[in-house]
Amino acid sequence: MVGNLLLRGMIAGAVASILVFAFAHTFGEPLVDQAIAFEEAAATAAGEAAEPEIVSRATQAGIGLFTGVMAYGIAVGGLFALAFAFVHGRFSKLSARGTAAVIALAAFVAIILVPGIKYPANPPAVGNPDTIGVRTELFFLMIVVSVGALVAAVAFARNLAVRFGIWNGSIIAGIAYIVFIGAVQYLLPPINEVPENYSAAVLWSFRTTSLGMHVILWSVLAVVFGFLAEKRLETRSPVGRPAFR
Known part of the structure; x- marks a missing residue:
């Protein structure tokens, strides 16, 4: 199958x-x-x-x-x-x-x-060719963190659903996911290599x-x-x- x-x-x-x-x-x-x-x-x-x-x-x-x-x-x-x-x-x-x-x-x-x-x-x-390795690592790190956080949010929502119901549990878990991702993105270094012109x-x-x-x-x-x-x-x-x- x-x-x-x-x-x-x-x-x-x-x-x-x-x-x-x-x-x-x-x-x-x-x-x-x-x-x-x-x-x-x-x-x-x-x-x-x-x-x-x-x-x-x-x-x-x-x-x-x-x-x-x-x-x-x-x-x-x-x-x-x-x-x-x-x-x-x-x-x-x-x-x-x-x-x-x-x-x-x-x-x-x-x-x-x-x-x-x-x-x-x-x-x-x-983009600077000298920083391509760092940029690639940061991008894939962001993917890993995002996927891991989403899996954790789904598990969190399932646990909350027992007490608060599926709808409310999903909303709470979704907010937790957004807050966590926001914090991670704030802490990760920014990359701005766009030429001025x-x-x-x-x-x-x-x-x-x-x-x-x-x-x-x-x-x-x-x-x-x-x-x-x-x-x-x-x-x-x-x-x-x-x-x-």
Whole structure:
């Protein structure tokens, strides 16, 4: 059963990746071109020699982008399916589609939204190459903390639900999660390496486009996988019995 769900998760990830690629190619790549143009102009003004183009921009924006997005989407889809197989039927009475939607929303908040608030995505020409290691470590630290805090908040909400009810317990746990994440983000060092003369419009558009790509990925993944998983579980479950345990 888990292997079958895993396959469906990878299929859902592939479907989502096609839409993400179309969005990124249409709205994201022109912003990357503008960022590269700024970077090249800054290098020329500083008297630096132009770096040789190892991979053409056409390849990067085409097959390169498609391959990267597809590999990422399929991997995420597989992990999503494993999370679904572990959660569904064990912690709630939600349907397969409902469980998929909740997992996708929680993953988007913990893995994408929260880390992105502290350390948002940056286009080319933004960031010091000498600090890339530190920036990467801080970003992944924020992801680990966010995911861990979300898991703790869910457990906290379940305990509170016994005394205060599901709704009130969820609100209290949600507030605790927000307060904790706010404190962590306040304590972690900020990173601001945007050049003073960099276009604010390009920076803002790039970050919102990057966020939009993830919104598409997780939304489509939840819808497609929820549909596929529900159909599969319905064919495996006798009438009146839980679909998956």
